[in-house]
Amino acid sequence: MERGSSAKLQVRGHRQWTPLARALTATGDRWTLLIVLALSGETLRLSVLRSRLPGVSSGVLDHHLGQMTALGLLSRQRYREMPPRVEVALTQAGSELLPIAAALARWGMRHEWPPPPGSVYVRADAVLRQLPALLEEEDDLPNGTVEAIVGEGEERIAHWFKIAGGRLGPASERAAKATVRIEGDDQAWIAALGPDRDYSGLNLAGRRKLAQRVLDSLPRTVAFEQDGALDGAPGHASVTDDDRPDGVVPEGRAGRYGSAPLDGEMTTAPTATDGAARHEPGELTGADPPDDEGERREDGED
Secondary structure, three states: OEOOOOOOOOOOOOOOOOHHHHHHHHHOOOOHHHHHHHHOOOOEEHHHHHHOOOOOOHHHHHHHHHHHHHOOOEEEEEEOOOOOEEEEEEOHHHHOOHHHHHHHHHHHHHHOOOOOOOOOOOOHHHHHHOHHHHOOOOOOOOOEEEEEEEOOHHHOEEEEEEEEOOEEEEOOOOOOOOOEEEEEOHHHHHHHHOOOOOOOOOEEEEOHHHHHHHHHOOOOOEEEOOOOOEOOOOOOOEEOHHHOOOOOOOOOOOOOOOOOOOOOOOOOOOOOOOOOOOOOOOOOOOOOOOHHHHHHHHHOOO
16 A cells, blocks of 8 residues: 655745645645545545546546655555556545645635636536535534435436534435435536525425525625625625525526526426416425424434
């Protein structure tokens, strides 16, 4: 197993000698903290790790994994198999970077989260993998199991999350049935996770209140004007529509199913009788199970 080397790789560093400068020399490139967050507490094959990092080439990934191994952040296990197999995992030093990477992810969603430009790799799947990091500060979420699905058919990717003790984390195993299932294609999830928080393209089955709470608990985006001034009153940060104190979200773009859901609504696939129905502002659509049934199921997840 490779755990580092006494001869560190030569990387471009800062001129000043301070602990922060040394830390940035080791981790301040484009990929190191993304790799840390993609690995989290898992041991992964290289092919799986690469699939979690949109936009990285094999050569770039190999370079950064070699650098992280030399810095003692990563261990690599090579297996004598055909075809060859290599697995990577964080060391203790690498694991200590997890809360730093998670805090940066939350900062990014608050302060650097415009609609995705055309020049970047956009995959909702990559954002959903960071959901535990983005919600790490939340400790009073309703207990239950969340299944988040991106795409359909062969392209369908399912993420399972378990909420216990008020905290959301990746589920170690899939439950027989999720407390709530949230499903949509890439564009629907990008709209829901982006600064507009438009849930109208997502389909829902199960406890809509749990889905609403999870999505609404994501870090809120602070909007900035292009000239660098804060949007809104001079010297004050403006908030997105879902931060309005009255809880009312103004009408927005038309939904995917022909009716005009309000921004922030989540819809289920319409039937012939309810396809044109309108809903209260800021509410998710779809019926919850009876309260006692939902409580029993959530309590059973503890």
